[in-house]
Amino acid sequence: MKRPNILFIMADQMAAPILPLHDAASPIKLPNLMRLASEGVVFDSAYCNSPLCAPSRFTLVSGQLPSKIGAYDNAADFPGDVPTYAHYLxxxxxxxxLSGKMHFCGPDQLHGYEERLTSDIYPADYGWAVNWDEPEQRLSWYHNMSSVLQAGPSVRTNQLDFDEEVVFKAQQYLYDHVRMSGDQPFCLTVSMTHPHDPYTIPEEFWNLYEGVDIPLPSQTIDQAEQDPHSQRLLKVIDLWDKPLPEHKIKDARRAYYGACSYIDSNIGKLLKTLKDCNLAEDTIIVFSGDHGDMLGERGLWYKMHWFEMAARVPLLVHAPKRFAAHRVSQSVSTMDLLPTLVELAGGTLEANLPLDGRSLLAHLDGSGGHDEVIGEYMAEGTTSPLMMIRRGAYKFIYSEQDPLLLFDLSQDPQERENLAASPDHQALLGSLIDEAKARWDIPAIHQATLDSQRRRRFVADALTHGKLKSWDHQPLVDASQQYMRNHIDLDDLERRARYPQV
Known part of the structure; x- marks a missing residue:
């Protein structure tokens, strides 16, 4: 029996709580995703395992927690001996x-993928390493608020250049596959960079929200009342003591909505290509994000915290011939995708290889499944590991430096009431503290993070001296095999290039 094809589509920094997938009142227009959702399995409580690009993605492709694989920040080295779903498949x-972004850092830029169809949008070197030795220093590459202050429509951006290439190359891959490799199953990962800031998008998508009431953040919290990690983040993104104009907040959110619609438009192109190539019936489609975006909620922007807007991601699986359409309420994470993809492909997991993720197959077929997410964050804004446990109605944020945070999301979806001091919740809090202490050796993780930062900063500085040898992926194109060439019979070439063949 032929194994199913898999098309895994990723968006970058797409906040699940405000999408129409999860909020019926959302003004965001996503017709293609909503059609997939109506026919597929939608996870209403899916999370990343680290609310930052590289750590989240390393965990997603490997099924292992960040502290297990050294995925500390956006310049962490991803070891070449860590198995990924691409190796398994x-x-x-x-x-x-892989077409698009995966933010691999280090000299291995493939990690099991046979081909990368594009380069990455972000650098592969160690230049963005965090520095816990100087926690008050605001590094030059940190986010600032220019993305919000300059928000609005534009004709072209760096990110549009990237995503246009990502989708074009992915479509071309599907055309080439059906013309030349139709009997072999494929797993094509298409990873776009929108709706990641900067908050700008062409007028075609900006104008989708003309006359639409763009809501301001539903809650703002004075900086003096924020938890310590949020206060540090306000300084990281250069927002401390710098209030934003209300109209620019609305512009940023409108552009973000437009960027979500742009992602949906690109999904439509991929779906049409599957259909045109007669691949739609045999292809499982998985859609996910890497983390969310605070978008001004609580006065915060971007990600880097465990609040819902930053940590929750869209996740759906479209395989209508295999799984009936339904919604899953249990909390799961993108770390669970590796075992899920392997089982969807009809494979088995290696018992002697490390794995933290758990298969979502029971959720997909409606027979149960786990209800737990474990998260770790050791990057910008921290000076000590910031961990998270999400189970049942509760989210617990654990630090051995900052005050504990405990939220009952069933009663308090906006996470306004910290229950850590609530007399009624002391037994629960105590059990979660005991679990955290048993799960994590925080001093050891802290030291490992610090050691990694120091090594990478040293190497990054050394490699700025002398001749540069880039680690960035260089997609190779053999022009001698493209289009019309004299060593290829013209009639044969035209016959093989036409689909369907006559």
């Missing part, structure tokens, strides 16, 4: 390809 006979 290659062993099952799949063609594995």
């Amino acid at each position: 290659r062993r099952l006979g799949y063609r594995t390809a």
